[in-house]
Amino acid sequence: MERIAIIGGGIIGMTLANYLDLNKFDVTLFDEGIGQATSASAGIISPWLSKRRNQKWYQLAKDGAAFFPKLRQDYQLDQTIYQQAGTLIIRPEKQLEELLALAAERKKDAPEIGTIEKLLPEQTKAALPLLKPVPAIKISGGGRLDGKAYLKRLKQTAEAKGVNFIAKRVTLSDSQTILLDNQSIAFDQIIITAGPHLKELLAPLGYQVDLRPQKGQLLVFQTMIADSGTFPVAMLDGEADLIPFMDGKILLGATHENEAGWDLAATQEAFQQLTSSAHKFLADPQQIFSAPMQYRVGTRAYTSDFAPFFGRLSPELLVASGLGSSGLTTGPYIGYLLAQQLNTGNENGTIYQKSLQHYISH
Ligand SMILES: Cc1cc2nc3c(=O)[nH]c(=O)nc-3n(C[C@H](O)[C@H](O)[C@H](O)COP(=O)(O)OP(=O)(O)OC[C@H]3O[C@@H](n4cnc5c(N)ncnc54)[C@H](O)[C@@H]3O)c2cc1C
Known part of the structure; x- marks a missing residue:
């Protein structure tokens, strides 16, 4: 059996571990569990009305969102982990008209966007009583994912299948050797899904990676609002979004702090x-x-063109990183595509990105 190591148990690494064919591979996942973006994330799965012009990114984010029904079924994700409660987009009236036209256009090849409605102020308030009456667009296909609960669920399923977990920081001494507490462990293939830490992991092997860390903070309020689990997510105009979860938990986030780094x-x-x-x-x-409040803080990974990259770097190494602010949306699908690539030997993610050489040089 081929021995595979995964470095990084965020949303990519954990999904990848679950979709690998364990009849073919003996899999060990190493994760130090610090600064993880997935556990700190806000949870919005709603990429369709993004105005980003990068078509490859949009295709990936759209297909990533469409992947959620399969994910939900494969890993029995209940409503405490993932729920399609819809998204409200709050913008000035004129922008709403433009977004409505964009939504109708995007729905042509993204039916998973669901119903698209322009809401009058009172209808918005009825849909999400936390808000003042303001006009909005509601799309029914929008979802929210509890990143931490997702990782917990997928760790359970991977462990039950026989994936080995080691909660330690590791480094690489070459493309097939992991260093753990000064001990060398050899693998046939290594997949690095370590978020922004990919850069330092590849440095001893002579690679330079176009990646930078970005700090993200959000606020978690534990309110007394009993029916919060039925509320849609509200993407507010400005820096903050409102993400209601079950049992009165309301998230407000997130910051994008480029200078704060690690x-x-x-x-x-x-x-x-x-x-x-x-x-x-x-x-x-x-x-x-x-209400009682807690912070969540995590580190996102960004490339210069804000696009993710993933795939085979050398015969023994695969990598994935640079997911930025939309990694909960794209991450599970990237993990799945990497698993398919390893299971079948066929490369499959090229339509979604520039070549790896665009981000990594040797
Ligand atoms: C505040 C915030 C809000 C966000 N909100 C959203 C949102 O609403 N919607 C959305 O789609 N996306 C959102 N994101 C983005 C999303 O969370 C990330 O893009 C995504 O989770 C990245 O996943 P990942 O698996 O690449 O990395 P991570 O989740 O960061 O996982 C990488 C793992 O690798 C481990 N690791 C690193 N180096 C080593 C090493 N040397 N040895 C062992 N382990 C190592 C780390 O400890 C970590 O556990 C948000 C991010 C933040 C920070």
């Missing part, structure tokens, strides 16, 4: 920025802001 400290500035950005849209801000 820092994982929660800051008062983030609280100010997020709460003041959301304030004008909320019917009763204190209903949320006076």
